[in-house]
Amino acid sequence: MKSFFSLKKPEGLAFFLIFIYAIALGFQVKRGEHTLLGNLALSAFLPFINGAEISIKTFKDGFNAYIWQKDNALKYEELLKENLILKGELDTLKSIEEENRKLKQLLNSPSVEGYRLVVARSIVIYGTPFTRSLLLSLEGYQSVSQKSPVIDTTGVIGRLEEVVANKGRVLLINDPASAIGVKNLRSGVNGVAIGDGKNLQVKYITNDSDVIEEDIFVTSGLDDIFPPNLEVGKAISVSDGGDYMKKIMLSPSASVDKVDYVLILEKVR
Numbered sequence: 002m003k004s005f006f007s008l009k010k011p012e013g014l015a016f017f018l019i020f021i022y023a024i025a026l027g028f029q030v031k032r033g034e035h036t037l038l039g040n041l042a043l044s045a046f047l048p049f050i051n052g053a054e055i056s057i058k059t060f061k062d063g064f065n066a067y068i069w070q071k072d073n074a075l076k077y078e079e080l081l082k083e084n085l086i087l088k089g090e091l092d093t094l095k096s097i098e099e100e101n102r103k104l105k106q107l108l109n110s111p112s113v114e115g116y117r118l119v120v121a122r123s124i125v126i127y128g129t130p131f132t133r134s135l136l137l138s139l140e141g142y143q144s145v146s147q148k149s150p151v152i153d154t155t156g157v158i159g160r161l162e163e164v165v166a167n168k169g170r171v172l173l174i175n176d177p178a179s180a181i182g183v184k185n186l187r188s189g190v191n192g193v194a195i196g197d198g199k200n201l202q203v204k205y206i207t208n209d210s211d212v213i214e215e216d217i218f219v220t221s222g223l224d225d226i227f228p229p230n231l232e233v234g235k236a237i238s239v240s241d242g243g244d245y246m247k248k249i250m251l252s253p254s255a256s257v258d259k260v261d262y263v264l265i266l267e268k269v270r
Contacts, residue, residue: 151264153256161265
């Protein structure tokens with residue numbers, strides 16, 4: 002029978018030597034001795050021990066860095082959420098502040114003799130490309146008369162055509178069905194401003210009348226609907242017509258398509 006430790010099986014011999022070496026090293030460590038064998042073992046395994054320590058340290062540092070990055074990422078997400086919430090609150094406050102500013106402007110508007118001022122909020126502007134109406138909320142008001150003039154701080158918006166269930170429909174001044182008695186503020190020439198879906202055309206002013214571009218037109222008060230001297234619009238084009246009547250185009254002074262709050266002029270009886 003061939004020996005297990007024969008030269009033809011060097012792995013067996015190597016295993017046996019390592020086993021004996023480990024036992025001897027164990028006895029030495031147990032007794033706390035420092036011998037040549039221990040020193041040789043230390044020298045032999047020191048690179049492996051150092052490598053293991055470096056690997057453990059690298060793993061530990063990497064794990065700590067991962068935890069740190071993850072914590073920072075979570076904190077960043079929380080800060081981002083807080084920032085979005087604060088931005089939303091700030092935008093809301095700005096919107097409220099802007100509404101308050103507009104309301105203060107309306108409330109500080111000059112009083113119109115014979116009328117009380119009713120503040121109303123715009124809901125929506127609607128109509129076909131040539132018809133223009135504004136829907137108002139009249140919540141909180143017992144009664145508002147139809148045909149009442151509607152204005153803002155910059156000029157005439159239109160007139161209240163219909164009131165139903167705390168809602169009011171305003172016929173805007175640039176609607177083709179709208180007609181307002183107007184007067185040239187500079188020369189005093191009277192006419193009638195009729196809407197064309199976007200601007201206003203002033204009718205019934207003769208070619209020899211004193212009207213030029215940039216002239217301001219105000220209400221004349223001759224239509225029995227609008228009180229006098231409310232600003233209507235500015236002349237953007239003026240030319241003589243073949244029918245002896247001037248062709249005058251006005252741009253509305255009020256931003257009739259961008260209305261938030263308006264004043265209804267309720268006639269005092």
